[in-house]
Amino acid sequence: MRRYEVVFILAPTLTEEEVEQQVASYVSAAEAVGAQVVSVDQWGKRQLAYPIKKHTEGYYVILTIEEPSADAVAELERRFKVSDLVIRFLSIRVDEDLKRARKLEEKREARQRSRLRARMTERVHAASSEQSRGPVSPDVESFSDETGASEFGDEEREESEEAKESADAGRE
Amino acid sequence: MVRRRKKYCKSCASRTVIDYKDVKFLSQFITESGKIIPRRTSGNCAPCQRKITTAIKRARHLALLPFVRQ
Numbered sequence: 641m642r643r644y645e646v647v648f649i650l651a652p653t654l655t656e657e658e659v660e661q662q663v664a665s666y667v668s669a670a671e672a673v674g675a676q677v678v679s680v681d682q683w684g685k686r687q688l689a690y691p692i693k694k695h696t697e698g699y700y701v702i703l704t705i706e707e708p709s710a711d712a713v714a715e716l717e718r719r720f721k722v723s724d725l726v727i728r729f730l731s732i733r734v735d736e737d738l739k740r741a742r743k744l745e746e747k748r749e750a751r752q753r754s755r756l757r758a759r760m761t762e763r764v765h766a767a768s769s770e771q772s773r774g775p776v777s778p779d780v781e782s783f784s785d786e787t788g789a790s791e792f793g794d795e796e797r798e799e800s801e802e803a804k805e806s807a808d809a810g811r812e
Numbered sequence: 813m814v815r816r817r818k819k820y821c822k823s824c825a826s827r828t829v830i831d832y833k834d835v836k837f838l839s840q841f842i843t844e845s846g847k848i849i850p851r852r853t854s855g856n857c858a859p860c861q862r863k864i865t866t867a868i869k870r871a872r873h874l875a876l877l878p879f880v881r882q
Contacts, residue, residue, distance in 0.1 A: 688875035
């Protein structure tokens with residue numbers, strides 16, 4: 641199944657009802673061709689970065705559609721082109737991007753889990769081999785601080801781990 | 813000078829998906845006049861820079877970002 645994002649901008653001169661009618665007509669058009677409309681996100685009126693067809697604002701709507709081919713998307717685009725009320729549109733295929741994003745997330749979680757395990761076992765060994773080690777803080781809490789965003793923090797902490805280990809080896 | 817001591821790509825670290833709809837994120841990578849910031853200044857890695865560039869261009873098409881600003 642392919643997933644598409646279809647964004648379109650309606651002229652700001654429409655009333656609430658007209659907007660709803662338009663959105664509903666496009667949704668049913670997509671469904672009529674056999675696609676599944678996963679979500680309808682209406683951003684409402686928004687300032688445009690530059691005037692389009694003399695308008696300075698637009699009503700943004702984004703549809704997420706699932707279908708095995710591009711039929712619904714093609715049909716929607718055909719209608720957008722003809723309509724005078726749709727002043728801009730853009731359709732994009734997103735399934736590959738989402739797949740990649742999920743893979744990265746999984747890799748990140750796997751990496752964090754293995755790092756946690758490595759550090760826990762290493763600290764257990766260090767604690768058992770040497771009695772007093774000065775500032776050995778029971779920083780189990782610090783492990784849970786690791787988030788995907790702190791990639792820098794992870795690498796820096798690894799470097800300091802290595803420095804500590806070489807220092808310990810020097811001491812022996 | 814950039815690219816000393818293992819510089820990391822901040823975009824790679826902070827996001828899994830670079831989205832043309834994320835105006836706040838993308839506006840970090842355009843200048844005052846709306847131009848796209850080059851990689852040697854922004855510090856992005858090549859793949860991120862490419863994705864950011866296409867996202868910016870899409871956002872411009874949808875009037876979420878300007879083409880030019882005075």
